[in-house]
Amino acid sequence: MSFEIKDNKVIIYEPLVDIESIFDLVKNLKEIKATKIIIDMVNNYSLPSAIIGQLTALRDRGKEIEIIIYNELIFSLFRDLGLDKLFTLKKVDK
Amino acid sequence: MKARIYVSCYDALFVAMEDIFLQFKNDYFLDDFDFIVFAISDKFHPEDINPTIKRIFQTDKYFAFNSEESFSHSYINNSITALFLKFENKGKISIKSLDSLNKDKLNIVFIPYNNEKCICDDLDKIKIPLIGGVCSGERAYIYYEGKIEKEKPIVLEFDNVDYKFGISLGYKPIGPTYKINVSLKNKLYVIDYEDASLLTKKLLKNTNGKIENLWYSPLLVISDNTGIVDVVRTFKSIKENFYTEFFGNIKRDSKVKLSFATAEILLEEDKKVALNLKRKISPDLVFNFVSNAREFVLGELKSKESEIYAEILNAPVFGFTTFGEIGPDYKHQKPKLYNQSSLIVAIKEK
Numbered sequence: 001m002s003f004e005i006k007d008n009k010v011i012i013y014e015p016l017v018d019i020e021s022i023f024d025l026v027k028n029l030k031e032i033k034a035t036k037i038i039i040d041m042v043n044n045y046s047l048p049s050a051i052i053g054q055l056t057a058l059r060d061r062g063k064e065i066e067i068i069i070y071n072e073l074i075f076s077l078f079r080d081l082g083l084d085k086l087f088t089l090k091k092v093d094k
Numbered sequence: 095m096k097a098r099i100y101v102s103c104y105d106a107l108f109v110a111m112e113d114i115f116l117q118f119k120n121d122y123f124l125d126d127f128d129f130i131v132f133a134i135s136d137k138f139h140p141e142d143i144n145p146t147i148k149r150i151f152q153t154d155k156y157f158a159f160n161s162e163e164s165f166s167h168s169y170i171n172n173s174i175t176a177l178f179l180k181f182e183n184k185g186k187i188s189i190k191s192l193d194s195l196n197k198d199k200l201n202i203v204f205i206p207y208n209n210e211k212c213i214c215d216d217l218d219k220i221k222i223p224l225i226g227g228v229c230s231g232e233r234a235y236i237y238y239e240g241k242i243e244k245e246k247p248i249v250l251e252f253d254n255v256d257y258k259f260g261i262s263l264g265y266k267p268i269g270p271t272y273k274i275n276v277s278l279k280n281k282l283y284v285i286d287y288e289d290a291s292l293l294t295k296k297l298l299k300n301t302n303g304k305i306e307n308l309w310y311s312p313l314l315v316i317s318d319n320t321g322i323v324d325v326v327r328t329f330k331s332i333k334e335n336f337y338t339e340f341f342g343n344i345k346r347d348s349k350v351k352l353s354f355a356t357a358e359i360l361l362e363e364d365k366k367v368a369l370n371l372k373r374k375i376s377p378d379l380v381f382n383f384v385s386n387a388r389e390f391v392l393g394e395l396k397s398k399e400s401e402i403y404a405e406i407l408n409a410p411v412f413g414f415t416t417f418g419e420i421g422p423d424y425k426h427q428k429p430k431l432y433n434q435s436s437l438i439v440a441i442k443e444k
Contacts (some may be wrong), residue, residue, distance in 0.1 A: 022335065048335040049276070050289035056275045057287040081278050082346055 008034035012044045016051070026054045036064040044073050052083070059086055070094055095255070095443035096180040097379035097410050098123050099166040103173045107138045110174045111150045112270040123182050129187045130156045131177040131250070133164035133414040135221040136231025138226050138291070143237045148186060157189055157250055159204045160234035161414035168401040177412040179379075185443035186253040188240050191246065197222045202439065203429070206244050207234035207417050217420070224249070224429035225259050225439050227383035227416030234417070254444045256377045261421050262436040264363030265326055265353035267314050274348045281337040282344055294329065294338040297352075305329050309387040312434045313340065316349045320424065328355070328387040328433040341387070341418055342431045353428060360388065364399050364436055368406035377440035380404070382413030385434045389415055403438055411438075 002021050003012045005028055016022050029037070030050070037058065041047070047067075055065050063088040069075045075091045083089065100117040104110035118124070130151065134143060147156055164175035179187065195201050203226035215225075226249075229236065236243040263339075276284035283290055294308070303306040308329040317324035327350075330339040344350070359406045371377075380403055389396045404411045419437040 017335070019335075046336070048289060049283045049337060050292060050335065052276055053284040053287040053289055056284060060287075077278075081276050081283065083276065 004053065005032070008032055008036055009040060010046075011040045011042055013042050015044055016048055022048050022050050026050055029054050035062070036066065039065070039067045041067065041069050041071070041074070043070070045074055047063050047074070056086060063090045064088070066090060068092055095182060095185050095378040095441070096124055097412075098178045098411050099175060099410050100178070101164075101166050101169055101171045101175045103171050105137070105173065107142050107146050108150075108200040109201055111123075111146050114174060115150050118178060124178055126152045126180065127178045128155065128181050129179045131179070131412065132156065132158035132237075133161040133175045133412070134158050134237075135164075135172050135174065136160040136162065138170075138232055140233065140235055140237075140242055141334050144240045144242065147237070148240065154239050156238065157248075158237040159229045160207075160231045161416070162230045163389065164414040165397065165400050165411075166413070167404045167411060168397040170397050175412070175414065176184050181443055183443050184254040188253070190249040190250050190251045192249065195222050195249060196251070200225070200255055200257045200439070200441065202226050202252070203247050203420055204229055204235055204236055204250070205247040205418070205420070207231065208244065217431055220429055221427065222429075223393060223422035223426055224420055225422070226420045227437070228418035228420070228431075229412075230386050230415045230417045252441060255441050256444060257439055257441045258371050259421060259437065259439045260371050260395060261368035261419070262360070262363045262367040262434060262438075263323065263326055263432075263434070264354045265312060265314060265323075265361040265434065266359070267323070267351040268311070268354050269352050271316065272350050274344055274346055274350060277344050277346050277348075279343050280340045282340065283337045283438060285350070287368065289335060290338045291334055291336055293330045294332050296332070300379060305331060305391055306387075309390050309434070311352050311354050312349045312387070313344070314353045315344060316351065316397050317424070318349070325430060325432050326434045328385065357392045360392060360436075361395060361398055361402060364402050365406070367436075367438065368403050371438065371440050372406055374440055375440045377407055377409040379441050380407055380409050380411045381439045381441070383416045383419045383437040385419060385436070386415045386417060388434045391434075399436055407440055409440065
């Protein structure tokens with residue numbers, strides 16, 4: 001299982017590489033009713049653009065998005081992409 | 095100013111340079127020269143270029159750059175094309191760096207191309223209008239005074255000349271307008287909330303999958319201020335599930351549209367641009383910076399473009415392919431990177 005959803009928290013355990021699991025997560029994100037969604041990247045070092053796009057759409061519809069990141073490189077890439085202006089990025093040192 | 099262009103199609107650097115030297119000597123159009131500009135294919139070894147020029151032409155008054163294809167009138171060449179210049183009045187040419195520019199002179203910029211680096215990042219910081227292009231090839235460098243420049247832009251400064259320029263685009267917008275949600279420099283991640291790489295893959299469906307197929311339908315970036323096409327962006331590559339890469343930056347929140355053109359539409363636009371310039375100047379020489387992707391779309395008609403310019407403007411055309419064309423923005427205050435364009439500068443010595 002590459003991801004798990006517990007209430008408003010989405011835990012992504014491993015990189016999503018195949019299109020089926022990416023769209024499975026996109027579909028699940030759309031169904032979360034809570035106004036705040038937390039994405040926990042765990043050991044993950046990348047987030048496909050389809051998921052970033054869906055999170056951006058949810059944010060523009062008024063949802064608050066928080067992404068917990070453990071990897072320095074991905075944290076810095078997300079900031080370079082300007083995602084810190086759209087979502088709350090939380091860097092956690094392991 | 096007297097300008098003469100010589101072309102050699104030999105595959106050996108020394109032989110090709112010698113061929114050009116002999117054409118110059120046997121021509122009798124110029125007794126001598128003030129400056130030579132070379133467009134040189136990237137198939138030659140960079141370390142050999144400066145010594146070969148010095149050995150054959152016995153001069154430091156030269157400037158060379160890599161270009162996949164270069165041309166004179168309707169002859170397209172993938173070896174060496176050389177422009178010989180002789181000023182007849184007060185005209186002067188010198189080589190400058192970006193930090194020593196004079197806005198009252200004609201500044202023609204050449205930018206080396208390094209595939210690993212995003213091109214033209216610093217253009218926004220420059221407050222002087224520049225005209226020019228990004229050298230084309232796997233490794234596309236600049237050569238002058240015995241040096242090889244692999245990263246920094248270098249400027250050919252023309253003093254005591256009049257000039258006019260024109261940019262031919264010609265792509266017609268098609269389909270809906272999209273909004274860029276997430277981008278980083280020349281990489282587009284999210285467009286209308288969708289994965290940009292996935293959208294690009296959909297566009298490539300029913301083709302052989304080569305990104306060049308999308309050069310017929312580049313992305314038009316629409317200006318927020320004017321609502322008209324600001325720049326065209328050429329598709330470069332796809333990183334599946336992540337991004338689509340372009341030959342130029344696309345800012346976040348930009349509005350974009352796909353576009354389409356045929357060779358005939360592009361040539362018609364070239365004619366309009368040349369006729370417009372003809373009303374303003376009778377040039378001694380024309381520089382033509384042409385996008386590689388535009389040449390791809392022109393296909394068998396690619397030689398027609400310089401032929402049109404030469405015939406309408408009645409001047410020698412020194413042309414070459416580029417990985418990005420640089421011209422002033424619509425206020426003529428700052429330089430801007432264009433893609434898939436044909437940019438011409440018509441020059442006349444005062």
